[in-house]
Amino acid sequence: MKYKAIIFDRDGTLFNSLPVILRSFNYGIEPFTSKRPTDAEWFAAFGPDEQEVMGKFIPADKKPEAFKRFFEYYQGHFSEIQLYPHVREMLARVKQAVGKIALFTGGGRTSTEFCLREQKILYYFDVLITGDEVINPKPHPEGILKALQTLSVDAHEAMIVGDAGADILAGKDAGVTTVLARWGGAPPFDLPSRPDYIFNTVSAFEEFLFR
Structure with a gap:
């Protein structure tokens, strides 16, 4: 080769995995913002790790807690990812x-x-x-x-x-x-x-x- x-x-x-990841992101930031990003806005934010992606839509000090929520949802719905x-x-x-x-x-x-x-x-x-x-x-x-x-x-x-x-x-x-x-x-x-x-x-x- x-x-x-x-x-x-x-x-x-x-x-x-993208449908589950998008739902996980939305669940992660839900308590910290009144505006849910569109799928296009999420895609545009992709590149850095999950905390930094969510940090583009919520206050910086909320990123660790948002990631805990993200990963909780991600783990709970991983059976949907193939x-x-x-x-x-x-x-x-x-x-x-x-x-x-x-x-x-x-x-x-x-x-x-x-x-x-x-x-x-x-x-x-x-x-x-x-x-x-x-x-x-x-x-x-x-x-x-x-x-x-x-x-x-x-x-x-x-x-x-x-x-x-x-x-x-x-x-x-x-x-x-x-x-x-x-x-x-x-x-x-x-x-x-x-x-x-x-x-x-x-x-x-x-x-x-x-x-």
Whole structure:
């Protein structure tokens, strides 16, 4: 295989989780604001970890309590979150062939380890880079560069797979191959930078990797 490392985004790429995450955010901030953000406003705020995302809509001193509420709801409704079809099999095959898999997400360490552990896929990942562990969130390439350094892999040997424009921008600035994952069924959006590849299904992406 051409690539020595693949870096995946979490939500909308591996997990069909966005509906639960949006409800968790709304539950988290409910006591601290009279105005519920629209889905579009939430999407625009994505990038940093959950506390910082919610902090864009509530007073700063309420962020820790809001996160407790967020995670309480997230845990309670995690049974509604599933891996996209064929993701588990794809990760197993990539792990065997490539050997090095990382995850770079705007989500925090607590929620990331929880969802990977609950779905029994945590052991596939050599490196986790979460939103509360970087100074500069997506679309800044810091998280990707940190993953590459930890994995001892050069940028031209690596790939980022994500469902958002921020993933593509981060990948371009890091110098890795960029893949837009369209299998989540999100509505089309304007991309700030054109990805190297676009795939509508996990199976098509897997076929590309192992052609």
